[in-house]
Amino acid sequence: MPILVETDRRSDSMRGLHIGSAERDIIALGIAIAAIIMFVGTGGTVLPQVVRSMTGAGGAADTVLTNALLLNIALIIFGWRRYRQLCAEIEQRKEAEERARTLAETDSLTGCFNRRTLSDKTERLLAQSAQRGEAVVLMMIDLDNFKQINDYNGHRTGDEVLLACARRITTALPQNAVLSRLGGDEFACAFPVNAEGRDFVERVATATIQAICQPVVVNGSTITVSASMGIAQHGLPGAVDDGGWEAKTLLHMADIAMYHAKKQGKNGHSWFERPMEDELRYRKDLEEGIRRGIVQGEFVPFYEQQIDLATGELTGFEMLARWKSPDMGLVSPDVFIPIAEDIGAIGDLSEAVIGKALEDARSWDPKLTLAVNISPIQLRDPWFAQKILKLLVKANFPPERFEIEITESCLHENMAAVRSLMASLRNQGIRVTLDDFGTGYSSVGQLQDLPFDRIKIDRTFVADLTMSKEASTIVRAIAMLGKGLGLPVAAEGIETADVLDELRRFENMKGQGYFYGRPEPAETVRTKLAAQGLLPGVAAAKTGAPEAPEMPSRLAGNG
Numbered sequence: 062m063p064i065l066v067e068t069d070r071r072s073d074s075m076r077g078l079h080i081g082s083a084e085r086d087i088i089a090l091g092i093a094i095a096a097i098i099m100f101v102g103t104g105g106t107v108l109p110q111v112v113r114s115m116t117g118a119g120g121a122a123d124t125v126l127t128n129a130l131l132l133n134i135a136l137i138i139f140g141w142r143r144y145r146q147l148c149a150e151i152e153q154r155k156e157a158e159e160r161a162r163t164l165a166e167t168d169s170l171t172g173c174f175n176r177r178t179l180s181d182k183t184e185r186l187l188a189q190s191a192q193r194g195e196a197v198v199l200m201m202i203d204l205d206n207f208k209q210i211n212d213y214n215g216h217r218t219g220d221e222v223l224l225a226c227a228r229r230i231t232t233a234l235p236q237n238a239v240l241s242r243l244g245g246d247e248f249a250c251a252f253p254v255n256a257e258g259r260d261f262v263e264r265v266a267t268a269t270i271q272a273i274c275q276p277v278v279v280n281g282s283t284i285t286v287s288a289s290m291g292i293a294q295h296g297l298p299g300a301v302d303d304g305g306w307e308a309k310t311l312l313h314m315a316d317i318a319m320y321h322a323k324k325q326g327k328n329g330h331s332w333f334e335r336p337m338e339d340e341l342r343y344r345k346d347l348e349e350g351i352r353r354g355i356v357q358g359e360f361v362p363f364y365e366q367q368i369d370l371a372t373g374e375l376t377g378f379e380m381l382a383r384w385k386s387p388d389m390g391l392v393s394p395d396v397f398i399p400i401a402e403d404i405g406a407i408g409d410l411s412e413a414v415i416g417k418a419l420e421d422a423r424s425w426d427p428k429l430t431l432a433v434n435i436s437p438i439q440l441r442d443p444w445f446a447q448k449i450l451k452l453l454v455k456a457n458f459p460p461e462r463f464e465i466e467i468t469e470s471c472l473h474e475n476m477a478a479v480r481s482l483m484a485s486l487r488n489q490g491i492r493v494t495l496d497d498f499g500t501g502y503s504s505v506g507q508l509q510d511l512p513f514d515r516i517k518i519d520r521t522f523v524a525d526l527t528m529s530k531e532a533s534t535i536v537r538a539i540a541m542l543g544k545g546l547g548l549p550v551a552a553e554g555i556e557t558a559d560v561l562d563e564l565r566r567f568e569n570m571k572g573q574g575y576f577y578g579r580p581e582p583a584e585t586v587r588t589k590l591a592a593q594g595l596l597p598g599v600a601a602a603k604t605g606a607p608e609a610p611e612m613p614s615r616l617a618g619n620g
């Protein structure tokens with residue numbers, strides 16, 4: 062614990078200062094006391110002489126003794142003043158030392174202890190509770206949506222929210238709890254409980270989370286925040302104990318449990334259990350693998366055909382990323398995209414795979430478009446439009462053939478940012494599709510407000526189209542809405558001919574789905590395109606077309 066050592070060193074040097082000042086203190090006091098003794102000695106002889114001389118009863122007082130007396134008086138005054146000065150100095154030093162210790166131990170924003178002090182105090186609690194036969198509970202608390210609060214309301218408001226949370230947590234915790242802010246929006250607290258403590262801890266956990274959830278009003282805006290909590294407990298019957306208990310272990314366990322609480326839907330608490338650790342290890346391996354995979358080019362584009370439902374013609378492809386992991390084989394984006402988002406790697410991953418897709422798509426027939434999916438996290442990047450333009454320029458790919466799909470749910474995050482981003486993208490000639498439409502509850506107002514080029518009906522409605530009356534009503538309503546707003550509509554997830562037949566009743570609709578084939582790697586797409594004469598520069602007859610299945614778009618054309 063390097064920082065603890067630092068604190069010790071600091072107090073050592075302070076101690077050195079104290080000894081120095083105490084020595085000087087004693088000398089000054091010694092001088093004053095010696096002067097007083099001498100004063101009593103000389104004063105005893107001189108003062109009667111002085112009195113006698115003043116009353117005319119005797120001769121003049123002895124000059125040497127009188128001077129000695131005056132010197133004594135001067136020394137007493139000097140010694141006493143010096144003593145007072147040193148006392149004041151010591152007082153100041155004590156205060157400075159106290160201040161330095163507070164600074165070293167606490168978080169300046171919230172006044173809670175910091176991470177190192179928490180470990181220190183938890184160690185002490187563990188030692189004390191072992192003697193008393195008690196248990197120690199460690200709770201890790203992480204705010205769920207703090208990044209958005211900071212991004213959209215500014216850091217000042219973020220600080221106010223943190224301060225309010227710290228106060229609320231303090232009130233919900235037992236009096237003897239040690240609360241610390243570990244950094245950012247993460248708090249941890251430790252407190253002792255007796256052997257029947259689990260119910261008590263449950264109550265504290267619930268009360269803490271509820272307290273945090275109460276709206277905070279900052280500068281007139283009401284902000285709501287929630288928190289996830291992980292709990293680890295040492296020393297209770299039935300609790301896992303593999304020896305070697307220390308604060309670090311408890312903190313690690315509470316952290317794992319907190320991560321579990323997040324995964325369970327946030328705004329709640331979880332107790333640490335052993336299997337969670339394996340899960341976390343698996344997750345860490347994935348994170349490592351993703352970071353390495355980006356550098357080593359393991360993320361590759363697959364392509365799903367997009368068809369004009371009326372004519373059955375192939376209009377282009379949607380690029381869907383795949384991870385060719387050396388350990389796990391072909392990994393689905395549903396697994397790696399959320400993790401890449403969490404670890405801040407989504408931008409790099411996306412750019413790498415879009416770069417490859419543009420290289421692939423450049424050789425396709427110029428009438429074919431390329432659509433890519435963009436994570437809501439990327440939309441927050443102020444340089445996003447420039448990054449896309451750079452990729453297009455590098456691949457020499459016409460922006461008019463390029464489409465970006467953004468998912469409906471991200472419209473709620475920040476309309477202003479999405480609007481300005483869409484404006485820059487569209488200025489470059491790039492088209493923007495609203496993906497997964499119907500799942501994100503966007504309003505007609507938002508649709509009118511944002512210049513989308515197309516809306517894509519979510520596959521859950523399309524899949525149920527022929528089976529569920531509700532789904533078919535929703536699909537019809539979206540088609541009508543598109544028509545009303547002059548927005549072309551696409552349908553994803555077309556799996557059967559029946560669904561396709563239903564959809565073909567609507568005008569001007571594009572579609573895609575397993576009915577036309579699964580997403581395929583670049584090479585397969587090239588082979589098929591070449592067979593159809595859609596790969597300029599490659600003659601259809603010379604390709605391995607007979608081995609490749611027919612482009613399913615023909616199926617659409619036929620029926």
Ligand code: C2E
Nearest residue numbers: 381382393394395398434435436554555556574575576580
């Ligand atoms: P999405 O944008 O809704 O993509 C369509 C997903 O539906 C794809 O899953 C596709 O394989 C699947 N699909 C296509 N036809 C059918 C069908 O007929 N039935 C069913 N049940 N599913 C069908 P995939 O490839 O696993 O991608 C999942 C999601 O991952 C995508 O959903 C997209 O949101 C995301 N994603 C994929 N690539 C990227 C990427 O490069 N960046 C980002 N940010 N997200 C990506």
Ligand code: CA
Nearest residue numbers: 379434466496
């Ligand atoms: Ca999509």
Ligand code: CA
Nearest residue numbers: 496497519553
């Ligand atoms: Ca979709």
